[in-house]
Each structure stands twice: as structure tokens, then as C-alpha cells.
Amino acid sequence: MRDDERRPANLNRRELVLGVSGCAALSLTGSGRGLRNTPLGTVLGAGLVEMGGAERNVFSTLDLDDASAHPRITVLDFYGHGVALDPLDAKRIAVFEKKGDGACLIDLGTREVIAPIETHPDREFYGHGAFSSEGDVLFTTESIVSKRYKGVIVVRDARTMQELGEFPSYGASPHDIVLRDGGKTLVVTNGGGRRAGGDQEPCVSYVDVPSQKLIERVEVAHPDVGSGHLALTSRGDLALVAAARGAKIGDGLGAVSFRPFGGALRSMAEPASVTGRMRGEALSVAIHEPSGTVGVTSPFGGLVTFWNLERGELLHVQDLAFPRGIALSLDGSRFVVSYGRACNLIEIATDTLRPISGSRRTGLYFFGSHLVTHALA
DSSP: OOGGGOOOEEOOHHHHHHOOOOOOOOOSOSSOSSOTTSOOOEEEEEEEEEETTEEEEEEEEEETTOTTOOOEEEEESSOEEEEEEOTTOTTEEEEEEEEESOEEEEETTTTEEEEEOOOOTTEEEEEEEEEOTTSSEEEEEEEEGGGTTEEEEEEEETTTOOEEEEEEEEEESEEEEEEEGGGTEEEEEEOOOSSOSGGGSOEEEEEETTTTEEEEEEEOSOTTBOOOEEEEOTTOOEEEEEBBSSOOTTOSBOEEEEEOTTSOOEEOOOSHHHHTTOBSBOOOEEEETTTTEEEEEETTTTEEEEEETTTTEEEEEEEOSSEEEEEEOTTSSEEEEEETTTTEEEEEETTTOSBOTTOOBOSOOOOSSOOEEEOOO
């Protein structure tokens, strides 16, 4: 966790158990695509709180459909990054540390850590994982430290977390991971290594899961960035965001790249007045598939950008202080964005791309890199 990002909200022990009061009310009306017959969902994410003068790592959930809801919190012993949802149990999730040995299973019903997920001493997690569509195995992105962060996808039994095997990520420092084609194809971002050339270059790998063989390796279009987070449409259109390579925190420029299905990966350079503000990184990404709209957060630039995926056209810029996670509500009517040092949430309509009146909630604990919306039973 970066030192300049560590700005938790205050929380005492009683509030940790009962939930936090004083959140701003949420308007469940306003602009948005479609009717509200489908719930917005529950938003999930990692963060920090201050308890007794010390910072604590937490994982939080918040019901977006309940204007009176407060965050429900689970204390962790590591700083969470990515989340994997168990398709067989809506209350069971896996959470991973970025660059470390921290990972665990959480029961969202009891708000308890079920069990840690352990890895080999010479490997480290790199933030993400994904359950198979059948729910029988868990895939995790990991790096072999002694081998210049050679990337592997580790396969674990979804119930016991016992390691069943591993196969290459076909790159170095694998990070984000998505399954498509009914779980037959694994798409993984490889951030690249400290040295140039070969498997040290950033890329997106497409891997056939049954054979564990490489289908395609897409090199990153921009020479000065890595390969960070991705989002895919059901057709296979790719949106890729990344941080500057080899730069100090907040320096350099992040990048946004698009690859319409069957096309080439292209990094967005225009308008320069906007891409030039993406200091340090383009962090989190979400796609509203019906309109082809992609939302991207740029924390150090203080903006959320919205693009047309197929045309690569900038649609709108929303200025926000230190925006981080972005996710689409379950009904598709709005993007949910976490922002600010006080860990705020705001909702942005997918049709107008403007903030929904009354949707701002303040003093929450979603300070991690990602938000996930989820249907909890």
C-alpha cells in the first residue's frame, strides 16, 4: 500500500461490530438507463480504518439499494486488492493481496475469515484470482520471485484450497485475470519485469484452460506502460488500463487501450489535454456493454474518463478527487465510483454520464483499487 494513499476513516470497536452511522442518504431515483426492476446490488471492496490509533486492513460490503445501510466490515491481516466470487455460494469470496503472501476466503454472511489461502515461499500473489464457471477450482495469478517474477497460474481445489497444479501465464508478474468462453479461455495481464525483451515485456495472454497452452499473446501498444487491469465484453472486446513503467509513484502517465474483438490493441493518445492528466496510472476499468461505454479511473489525475470502446472516442470527463474503484451496478443503470481521501462513493448514470443527484455517500472504507458489485442472497 502506498504511503500517500493511507488515509483511513476513524472507526471505534463498537462501530466495527454494529456498522457505521452518519452516511449520507442515497437517492434511489434519478437518471439511469432502464427501469429499476433489478437491484443495484451490494458493493464490495477493500480499505483501511483507524482503530485505537492504529490502521487496520478491512474488507467492506454496502447494500446500494438500502438508503439506510451502513458498511459491514471484516478485519484482515493484509491489504486486499482483487476479489473472486464463488459461483456456487454468493456469500463466499476470495480476496488477494497485491505483491505478497496474503490471501483468504471470507464468509460475507458472518463477516468472518474462513481460512487463509497459502502459497509457496518462493511465490507471491499479485492481487487477483477467478473461480472456474463450475466452481470446482480457483485460479490465482502468482509470480516466482527467484525467476525474475516469472508468471504462473496456480490451480487450487475450490473447497480445500489445496494446490492441484500450475501453468504459465506466458509473461512476467501476472496480475488481472478473467475467464471467458464459458471458462474455456483465461485472459491474463502480465505487467512485465524490470528487464526489457521476451517474456519481460508487458502483454495480455489468452490461454486455453483445458490444454493450458497459449492461444495468443498481445503486446501492449504503449512502450512506457505496463499491463494492469482489464475488462471484457461478452463478445470479447478488450479494455486495458495500466500504470507508467519504472516511474516514481504519481509520475509518468498511465494509459487506456482498446481492442475491439478481432482487431488490434490501440492506446488512446487523444485528446492530449485529457490523456496528459492521467498521471501515474489508469487504475480501474468497467464496461457498460449495451452502450459500449468504458469508465476508467485516474487517481493522481483526479478524473474519471468515459470512452466509446469501438471507436476509441472520449465521451465525457468527470473531475473527482482521487477516484479509485469503478464498477457497474447490477441493473446496468449506473457506474459506482469510490473516490477521495475520506473514502466516498458516488453513482454516475450510464446514459448521461453525469453524477446522479443525491447518490454521494461519505466516510466509507472503500479505499482499495477495486469495487465489485454482487448479488447477495
